Amino acid sequence: MAKGDTLAKLLARGGAPAQARSAISKALAVQMDLRRLQIGTKFTLGFDSDETVTALQVHVPRLKRSGLSRREGAYLDLFALKSEELGGWISLKALRPLSSQLVQSGNFIDYSLYRSASQVKIPPPTLDEFVRVMGFSVDFQRQIRQNDQFELIYEKTVDALTGNELSSGELIYAGIILSGNKIEFFRHVSATGKTSWYDRNGNSAVRTLMRTPVNGARLSSGFGVRRHPVTGFSAMHRGIDFAVPKGTPILAAGSGVIESSGWNGNYGKYIRIRHDSTYKTAYAHMSRIASRAVVGRYVEQGDVIGFVGSTGRSTGPHLHYEIMVNNRQLNPLTVQLPTAEELPDAEREDFLASIALLESQISDTPFRSHSKKAVEQAALDK
Ligand SMILES: [Zn+2]
Structure with a gap:
C-alpha cells in the first residue's frame, strides 16, 4: 500500500473480481478501520486451483515501539478467508511474534572505514546510518x-515463527575513537515516536550544517592519500576539498535559500545557500546542478543540490566546500556549528535509563578497553 492507494484498488490490481472485493472489504472491516490503512501494509491474495480468490493476508508493518528499552514486539497479521461452512468470507486476526538480537560490533580502521566494517560483517545500510x-x-x-x-x-529483528530476518540491523549506538578521543551517540525514540541521536549529555548529534555534504558511502576515507592541489591554489584556498567520484550527489549542508546558482569563474558550476543571517555554504566544481537548485528556492538539509564534477579551475573530480560565517570563509572542519536541537528535559530521565539498560546488556569488549586485539562480533540475546 502506497500513498493514495485504497484496499479496493489494490485488490483489483491483484486480480480479485468486484464481488470478491466487496465481500473481502466487508469481512475485514470487522477487524480494522479500512479508511486508516497504514502505508507499507502488504496484501497477499490466495487463489485456488480454478483461480477463484479464496484468501487474503494483510501484513501490517511492525507495531510502533516506544523506545530503546522495549524490545518485545509483534507483527499483526490479518486474514480474510472464504469458507463454505461459514457461508462466505470471514476474517481473523493473529499476532506474529518477533525476536530481537543486539549485535555489538567494532574494529580498528586499517585503511578505510568501509573495508574495516565489512570485515566484521556490518550490514551496509547500518554502516550508512552510522x-x-x-x-x-x-x-x-x-x-x-x-x-x-x-x-x-x-x-536485528527476526520473525520468530519463520526465522526470516525482518530488519538486518537498526543502529542504536554509534561510537568512534579518533586519535584517542571518543565520540559516541545513542539513539533515542521520543514519546511521539520521533528518532533522534544524542551524546551522553543530551546534545544532539545533528548540527545545523553538515561538515561533509556528500554521501558518506562514496568517501574513500583512506588516510595518507591527498589530492595534489592546483599550483598556487592552496595559498588561496578558502574551503575544503572532498575527493569523490564524478557524479556523487552533493547535499545541502543545511536548510536554507539558494542565493547563487550557475557558472562562477574558477569555481565552475557553483551554488551558494543562505541558511540564516549568519551562515552560508558554497559548493563548487559541480558537473551538474540539480534542477531544484534555482535561485530563491528553499532547500532542506540533505536535499541533493548537484553532482560532483571538475568544472572551473580543477584538476580532477572533487567537491570544493565552503562555510561562511558573516560572509567570511572559515575552516569547515573546525568551525563551531550550532546543534540542531537538545534533548527535551522531560525525556532526559528516560534517555539516561535506556543508556544504562543498553550498557547492562552489552559486554565489555576488548574494544572498550582499547586493546589492540580485533573485536569479535558478539550477538547477545536479550
Ligand atoms: Zn577547493
Whole structure:
C-alpha cells in the first residue's frame, strides 16, 4: 500500500473480481478501520486451483515501539478467508511474534572505514546510518588515522515463527575513537515516536550544517592519500576539498535559500545557500546542478543540490566546500556549528535509563578497553 492507494484498488490490481472485493472489504472491516490503512501494509491474495480468490493476508508493518528499552514486539497479521461452512468470507486476526538480537560490533580502521566494517560483517545500510549520524562530527575523509576504532550496536529483528530476518540491523549506538578521543551517540525514540541521536549529555548529534555534504558511502576515507592541489591554489584556498567520484550527489549542508546558482569563474558550476543571517555554504566544481537548485528556492538539509564534477579551475573530480560565517570563509572542519536541537528535559530521565539498560546488556569488549586485539562480533540475546 502506497500513498493514495485504497484496499479496493489494490485488490483489483491483484486480480480479485468486484464481488470478491466487496465481500473481502466487508469481512475485514470487522477487524480494522479500512479508511486508516497504514502505508507499507502488504496484501497477499490466495487463489485456488480454478483461480477463484479464496484468501487474503494483510501484513501490517511492525507495531510502533516506544523506545530503546522495549524490545518485545509483534507483527499483526490479518486474514480474510472464504469458507463454505461459514457461508462466505470471514476474517481473523493473529499476532506474529518477533525476536530481537543486539549485535555489538567494532574494529580498528586499517585503511578505510568501509573495508574495516565489512570485515566484521556490518550490514551496509547500518554502516550508512552510522556515517550519517557521525557525519556532523567527523570528516571521514580526513580525520581517520591508523589505530582509530569504531563500534556499533545494532538490533536485528527476526520473525520468530519463520526465522526470516525482518530488519538486518537498526543502529542504536554509534561510537568512534579518533586519535584517542571518543565520540559516541545513542539513539533515542521520543514519546511521539520521533528518532533522534544524542551524546551522553543530551546534545544532539545533528548540527545545523553538515561538515561533509556528500554521501558518506562514496568517501574513500583512506588516510595518507591527498589530492595534489592546483599550483598556487592552496595559498588561496578558502574551503575544503572532498575527493569523490564524478557524479556523487552533493547535499545541502543545511536548510536554507539558494542565493547563487550557475557558472562562477574558477569555481565552475557553483551554488551558494543562505541558511540564516549568519551562515552560508558554497559548493563548487559541480558537473551538474540539480534542477531544484534555482535561485530563491528553499532547500532542506540533505536535499541533493548537484553532482560532483571538475568544472572551473580543477584538476580532477572533487567537491570544493565552503562555510561562511558573516560572509567570511572559515575552516569547515573546525568551525563551531550550532546543534540542531537538545534533548527535551522531560525525556532526559528516560534517555539516561535506556543508556544504562543498553550498557547492562552489552559486554565489555576488548574494544572498550582499547586493546589492540580485533573485536569479535558478539550477538547477545536479550
Ligand atoms: Zn577547493
